[in-house]
Amino acid sequence: MTLTNKVRTRLFKKSSLTIALSSAILAGFSFQGVAAEDDEITKIERVQVTGSRIRSAEAMSSAPIQVVDSAAIDASGSLNIQNLLLDNPAFGSPAISRTNSNFNTASAGVATVDLRNLGSERTLVLVNGRRYVSGLPGSSAVDLNTIPSQFIERVEIMTGGASSVYGSDAVAGVVNFVLKDDFEGIEFEGQFGESKEGDDQSRQFSFTSGLTSSDGKGHAMFHLGYSDQGAVYSRDRDRSAVDQFSQIFFEDDPAANPNAIFDTVRPFFSSFPPQGRFDAGDTRFTFDQDNNLQNSFSTNGGDGVAANGFNRSGVRTIAIPTERYLFASNGSYELNDKHSFFYEGTYASSTTRSELEPFPFASDDIYANGRVPIEFEVNGELLRSAFVPDDIYNAATDTDGDGSRDIFFAKRLSDIGNRGARAERDTFRIALGFQGEINDNWFYDTYYVYGKTKESQVSGGLVNVQSFRRGLEAVNDRFDLDGDGITNEAICIDATARGFNCAPVNIFGFNSLSQSAIDFVSAPSSLSTSVEQEIIGGNISGDLFELPAGTVGIAAGFEYREEFSRSEFDALQQAGLNAGNAIPATEGSFDVTEYYIETNIPVLESVTMNAAVRLSDYSTVGSTESWNVGLDWEVTDSLRLRATRARSTRAPNIDELFSPPSQTFPSGLNDPCLGITSSGGGTSGDSCRADVGVASNIATNGAFTLNQSDLQGISGFNRGNTDLKEEVGNSVTVGVVFTPENLISGLDITLDYFDIEIDDAIVSTPRQFILEQCYGGGDDSFCNFITRRGAPSGNNSAGSLEFIDSGVSNSGGLGTEGVDLTLTYATNIGPGAFKTRLAYTYLIDGYSIPLPGADKDVFAGEVGASEHKANWNLGYKINDFDFNWSMTFTGNADFDDQFLSGLGIPAGSVGVGSVTYHDVQASYHISDSMELYAGANNLFDKEPPRIVSGISGSDTGTETDAGTYDPIGQTVYIGFRSKF
Template identity: 35%
Template sequence: MRTHLFRRHLLATTIVGGALAAAIPALAQTAQSSPGANEATTVDEIVVTGSRIARPNQDSPVPVSVITAQHIEATGQMNTGDILRTLPEAGVSTFTPTTTTFATANNGVTTVDLRNLGENRTLVLVNGRRHVAGVVGSQIVDFNTIPTDFIERVDVVTGAASAVYGSDALAGVINIITQKDFEGLELSAQGGITDRGDNENYKIGLKFGSNFADDRGNFVGSLGWRKTGSVYARDRCDRQMCVDAGVTSARDQVPGIFSSYIPRGTALIPRPGGLGNLTRVVDDSGAVVPYTNAGFGYNRAAERQLYVPEEQIRFNGQATYNINDNHRFFSEMSLFHGRTSSEIEGNPVGSDNIYTNEFGIDQFPDCRDFDGDGDSECRYGVPIASAIVPTALANAVRAQNPGVADSDLVVGFRRRINDVGNRGNDSERSMARLVAGFEGDITPNLSYELSLNYGRSDYDQRTNGDVITSRFKDALDAVIVGGETVCRDTVARAQGCRPIYVFQEGGISKEAVDYFKASTGLDAFQEQYIVNGYVNGTLPNVSPAGDIGFVIGVEYREEEARSTPDPLTQKGLATGNLTPETRGAFDVREAFAELRVPLLADLPYAQALDLNLAARVSDYSTVGSTTAWAASLEYQPVEWLKLRSQYAVAVRAPNINELFNAGSQTFPIVTDPCEGVTLLNGQAAFFNTRSNIADPDVVLNSGVDASTIGNAVAQACMLDPAVVARVARDGGFALTQPEKQGTTGFNIGNPDLTPETSKTFTAGFLFNPRWNDWWSRLSVSVDYYDISIDDGVGTYGRQTSLNRCYENAASYVPTSPFCGGIQRFAAGSSVGALNQLDIRNLNLAVINVEGLDLKASYSLDLNDAFPAPSMDLGSVSASLTYSHLLDFGSTAFPGAASQTFAGTVGSPENEAVLNLLYARGPLQATVGVQYVGEADTGHFNEAWKSALPSMTFVNAQVRYELNERVNVYAGVDNVFDEYMFIAGTNGDNGQATGWTTFPDVYDGLGRRFYGGFRFSF
């Protein structure tokens, strides 16, 4: 019996103690209460994440990191996702309050990404059951909907777990275990603020619970409110690109950070022959002068919000009722409502947003012979005859285009529409989740669980500051009637049109704004239904080494989602991108099984050898049948050492967005490989000068490059009928500036996708020496992991599609994956130019990540080390989690070059978290240290490439128990105010727009303080 106890203690202390300070307070208690030689103890069997088979304590066949309620309290964090993102196993999250400051959707959402493999490949469970997605159309859970004060622990398993829990668990599983059987009333509150006086945050929580029906039932509930304030770049001038109020140092460090979309407006003066446009400004004196960043540039930091403020209210409840000694009813309810309000500088609107060609494609001003009558005319801009065009500006346009009639002259513009006010997204998110079921014992060796799980997420967003393009265009063309400047179109005038003076700061009246402003938005929901049932049992006396454990179960799941933009956005009538409605649904039927077979037990050098098997067969309405399986061995040669290894094959079925996305519009910048192509004596070739956006005639007159005659790319291009038509018309293929910049495209789902598959291998050991009392306090685990994903859902990329489509004559197949999304103008003045480049999801990518995880913990009663009979010296505990990334790379599609991300921002080779606790009587002090290793930024932008040093962030908290009812605490995050400064504020280096750091990797808020209390009634 004593051997089994040591074995169970080994597993509990190593896995729990080695997790990210998995509740350091609990470690001290564990060390102090470890059974001695003459003590007896009772070891309960529970179900741990990674398997549904009940096991002693934390006996898991795979590495599990555990974060307990005590550790959550010691961080002072208000969001579970913020805690999980500090794990070395966690990667860079797509959605955080610092990275969605002006997202078109999902403002305020907080997600977790394990191993940097993507949130869609991380499965989130609550009490072992799926949670409805918070990002509509995906399987990504919003951690805002899971309250920190209702959690007993969080188990994190990295690596494939689809055989146990189903699709999406390629990177791993996060399982939130909530508190149960609570009696009493508990009030808690916390407040905090940064040392710069922003990001103020508050929360109030009330937890209550009671037994009922003669203690046969228990209900526990939690009601919480939370509010978090914003952060603006203008309040962070020591770390942002501020130039207001005389602050110039940051501007001097990084020139060229200003936007040419300015409140006074810039003019785009077209030059003849498609030579492009001159950028000019009408200054305070009325003169037309060249635009410069230094003289006129707009500093967006003055209005840019860096952190999205939010307000949330939630309710969580759980009820259990013992029907009899063998059967129990259980239920869970979660309700959440959150609001966010983001803000960013005014809308940048240009004439290319307002004026389109005959195909509806946005265009810059262009002057050439459009109608073939031998005379040039200018299009796609404000008529210079409009009364809103200053005389000096009209004269400047005439000077550039002599001989062209005023009726054929236009001028373009770029303007910051601050007159409308800042752009902003006001969004509301709601979530409801209800679980009900029965569990119990059928026989002493056989138990069951049957549950129904319903969840729904709703998202509603309203965006301010947008413009109805047709009305804006009406307001640009004005005439003088009876001494009053009015809109030329009488119908528009009757509807409220007022002229807008885009070349003058403050030149747009409130009445004009009321006419053309647009309030766009998005309405979306996702709904989930799950029926799950399984039996969990043991087969005694079958194996001489112990009972065989097994699980057999079935599951049925339905998912439905819809995302509906407002009518203006669906039709592309506002300045935002055209986005149609996306809706879709699927269902899946699954059967799963697990088997744990003890092979050896209580033998010399084989105290335990167990084989674990798991499998799941699924039938999706979208992708058909899939199979996932896993096999692992656990070998414990002696009481202080355990070896374990697992090989697993997992699957992820594509989600609703990946399958059914109707198309989200974008305006890509690409290089046409066919530019400069021509024919010489019937053979395809390129001109000496292939591209010159200032003057297409330079290309056509540069002469043919003899070395390119018969060039493979040129031959492929001359198989395209649209390119052939352009060459036949002009003698060669040379693009104008508007044609280069006028390409649009859509990102489209693909209902023909197949599942992703992964193969995961892990191997490691658990070490808990029993040589003496000092050594027994040490727990260490080391695990190697290798995760490889095939058929990853991705896209070729537009430039790649172009390059591969026209790689050679054989590659030009109009219906191929590379060529299928390429649409050129088949006729008209822009014949042959790229009109639309669509990309659709395909099963392409191969991804591999490989590394080592180390977890260690040690606890010590100081009185044992330094005997002091007259006083209590307290206890100290330490817990370390360290990850070393050996390899992280991907191949985007077959034949593509492999990319390596190990050692780059977000994927450093070394990461660690160290947590320290000192406890003495009612006093508890904790220190958390997060280490982020050196990284390289080159994979974002070669022009800004730099090597970033390692960073260390320190957090501290002191907690004091005034009496058995009242507990107070105070803490400081980022004690030393560390900040990783990176130049650029427009995502130049891949960072979130507006930031001068990577806020999803490094702490961007700086030093901040918090304090709170918990009062128990």
């Protein structure tokens, strides 16, 4: 628990430094703590701060802690707390948000956080100091959609390892949401907003009330909230309205001048058109807008041929519409003067809707050899396909030697409709417990926590591949096979399929599928998930004994936790028979028993040491150990030094352990064989030419060549690993706190250095790394994970990449190093009060190591992990008027060095520039009980950097990194708050 109320207060004689720092930690963005005079007698509660379970009167921490209070949340206008947290430079780009998850098979619209760019699985999210149930099956990532922003008192952010205090997953740090618990009365809030373009329409309403029992022993709070955020579509932003792709050319000979320029090919329409594209013999056919057959096809136009391709961006989504209903309540009841009962309850229901282009369907999705027969033997005769046009039939040949003509086709299934999913998620969590005093100096708390997240998802736009094949194999019923007396109708050849209402499928032309065919082949996909968490724990803390410099404080406790997760698609999706990814069911569980002890030791009057150790026993990985040691030195009244050394552990999650092979379609990959000719290319060239398909491609084209379907046709399988063990993080933080009260009253400055290194990191081996190792001479055993096409298949070239598989292992390393600077200042200026806060992070280093002994893959300075990030807030209050201005700066960033190296481009030579966003809000208190406010986010409508499809870091449909930059543009809002 953190910052508990109703604890026994004592009188302490403290210096001005201690009081000022305590106020700064507890006040966060408010900056209203003022120093008391030296030697003043001050009433201070024993409290806990994030990172320690020892109740102390000083609220000090040897680890850096940043605080976001409710005033900052109100001033942001954020409907989701994720949006506000991402302004803090300590956070990296989230793995999942409303603007970067439209193409996720599951989890679209979920909101997660990632400290230090080390992954959301290494950031532990707490509510009131206790774990919160995951919002994603198989992982520990919490969906921040389930935490009501208006019910948050403050957010405490501790960076650096904290596993010794809180257990697994706190390798990068802890984000602790402290909920309001002392509110009385009634508060209403309503807010409306939309973007400059008229979309992203949002509205929220909330009701909060608090009451106290007549005897004063009981208190309870209730919160009801509703929010609705509308969609933003790719077609409604100029940068993303048209399908495009990035290509590279060099200013000169790349060997002499490696300066590369990325150029955008726009349009870069898909080669899967709604009207169909057909290869018969040596001729390629399609249909024009009037459904007239033509024997030419061009995705983007040229050589006198009209563009026939499909603009996928016309139906893609930038921001997923999200609707939420939230209920939260907490309360306590005093059983007597020393003991009380408490509870916390949360229920969240959210609905998200993703939407993307219709499915690209092709011959090789149905037939192993990619050849579609257009002649069928019936009663000893060859009958032609019911719908095949004469020109295509006459041009077709028997390419597979089975005696009948065949063709290849590729068709966008627009008749079936856009793909997309409607996901309904429900999260329920309750915590019950007792807390109180054993005596004047010893305190306890015990608790039971149960949480469950359920998801039900239905996806559209997919087809049953087997049904589609049966419907495609149709002829005109000259023999009256179905016995209905009609001999000029199209029927399915397979009698069993006819018994299940098989409808003939016509793939030729726009709107070619009949409604009966659509009904027969449509196969909506369903997903059902469940995550359960159950925790029993207890803590005791108090004063152990006196030393000359002060009292030794101690805390000890235990926790037993069970986690269960299940994720199951429908049978067709699991088998990959609905034209989508093959995703098997995943189910697993584990339990862990943990014990910890923590102590604060006053070494000298001005020096305090704290230490903690935690022993854990997992049902999966066995015993683990975490610890930390910290020092806090009050050098003078104005200067304090602090340092922490910690070892944290993270046990593998359920997906990492138990996930069966799950299909994915990776993007942003560079084939090292591209451009290789019949000679040269060194080791890479030799390795490429050794592949039969690549050699065939070179013989045909003179150099290894890929087409658009090849670039978009790479698949692969991800696998879990039951042999995983825990990963270990070692972190060091060293900092200085400067509060020159005698020089500049109201000024607080902190400067902290951090260094986190993770050994035996649980990682999925990057696919680009696999390619480089196989064809770059590093380790040819990685070639076992790669499958190339031996011959042309459907629309794909010989030798093109078909599958690149990857699995998780303890083979990696992760690290990050940098400096945090925070500055807060509050003073009176003129007739009003001024406050400001600057948070700046300089990322010195950040890297991953795919395998032991491999070179570091540096991500510091790349897109999503800029070296320089900052947030500067300014506020001014005069009478009933409040004004807040926030500036968020993201520095220059390079494109991923592995991506560039695959193109022969030096790392750091190509990237994007810096971006600054401005957010403002003004509010006016009409009366003591009514406040009106209005604001604008991205005030100057700053466009995000163009990171076009085909460049690593681009989120499909947004043409930027939508987790790092704002893909929506200027939004404005207006709202009211009413308190009684």
